[in-house]
Amino acid sequence: MAQLSLQGVGKTFRGRAGAWEAVREVCLDIAEGEFLCLLGTSGCGKTTVLNMVAGFEAPTAGRILLDGREVARPGAERGVVFQGQDSLFDWLSALDNIAFGLRLRGVGRRERREAARRYLDMVGLGGQGAKHPAELSGGMKQRIQIARALANDPRILLMDEPFGALDAMTRAGLQTEFSRIWRATGKTVLFITHDIEEACALATRVAVMTRGPGGRIKAVLPVDLPFPRDRTSDAFMAVFREVHALIHAEIAGQGAA
Numbered sequence: 558m559a560q561l562s563l564q565g566v567g568k569t570f571r572g573r574a575g576a577w578e579a580v581r582e583v584c585l586d587i588a589e590g591e592f593l594c595l596l597g598t599s600g601c602g603k604t605t606v607l608n609m610v611a612g613f614e615a616p617t618a619g620r621i622l623l624d625g626r627e628v629a630r631p632g633a634e635r636g637v638v639f640q641g642q643d644s645l646f647d648w649l650s651a652l653d654n655i656a657f658g659l660r661l662r663g664v665g666r667r668e669r670r671e672a673a674r675r676y677l678d679m680v681g682l683g684g685q686g687a688k689h690p691a692e693l694s695g696g697m698k699q700r701i702q703i704a705r706a707l708a709n710d711p712r713i714l715l716m717d718e719p720f721g722a723l724d725a726m727t728r729a730g731l732q733t734e735f736s737r738i739w740r741a742t743g744k745t746v747l748f749i750t751h752d753i754e755e756a757c758a759l760a761t762r763v764a765v766m767t768r769g770p771g772g773r774i775k776a777v778l779p780v781d782l783p784f785p786r787d788r789t790s791d792a793f794m795a796v797f798r799e800v801h802a803l804i805h806a807e808i809a810g811q812g813a814a
């Protein structure tokens with residue numbers, strides 16, 4: 558049984574501007590420990606899908622099952638890492654930001670400090686836990702967000718373009734590190750991106766969406782390449798080209814055919 562199953566999921570927003578169909582009939586089965594990248598052009602509905610899996614939004618069609626049970630609300634077994642770096646609490650140190658969820662769950666001070674230190678080390682920021690968000694670079698803040706999500710020990714990480722706002726070199730470095738962390742922890746990851754290279758570097762499967770409105774899953778491609786991945790290898794280039802062709806058909810408007 559898939560850990561996470563999206564079955565004919567649709568979302569139509571209704572507001573003052575009228576109805577807007579963001580996604581239509583999205584079907585996806587994600588196995589435990591998988592790294593699935595949801596890739597698509599801007600506005601195709603990627604964030605909408607992630608928000609529904611997170612339980613922030615309810616589907617208007619179909620259903621989402623987690624371990625066979627319908628998702629109705631957010632839950633601690635799903636950790637979310639957002640786009641950008643604004644979700645950290647400015648008034649808390651890096652360490653206290655990481656420990657925040659544990660504190661809410663009533664974990665004792667010593668235990669949560671130990672856990673926070675462990676995850677701070679894991680994201681390569683050991684010894685920098687006393688710094689506040691204003692004293693951290695963009696890449697460091699994203700590492701803290703990842704550490705904070707991991708500290709809650711979720712079964713699934715939901716990540717919405719977590720490296721999108723970073724410069725190319727920082728982004729590539731964090732991709733490599735996060736891939737290592739994923740392999741070490743065995744978490745299931747649903748990762749949203751519009752970056753083809755990022756998807757090919759990280760994913761075990763890439764799900765390509767059609768362009769919006771009413772974005773659907775156009776194709777799901779397995780990326781059967783060993784980790785750590787060599788982005789200059791012929792095999793990597795071949796996968797990149799395949800995904801690129803699917804995405805560019807969408808940009809050129811041939812996708813619906």
Ligand SMILES: Nc1ncnc2c1ncn2[C@@H]1O[C@H](COP(=O)(O)OP(=O)(O)OP(=O)(O)O)[C@@H](O)[C@H]1O
Nearest residue numbers: 570577579598599600601602603604605606751769
């Ligand atoms: N709350 C909302 N009310 C109305 N329309 C919405 C709402 N949220 C999203 N939409 C619309 O749904 C469509 C999909 O938006 P979504 O943010 O899911 O796309 P995306 O693929 O994540 O885009 P991007 O890559 O640019 O972040 C867009 O046309 C957007 O305007």
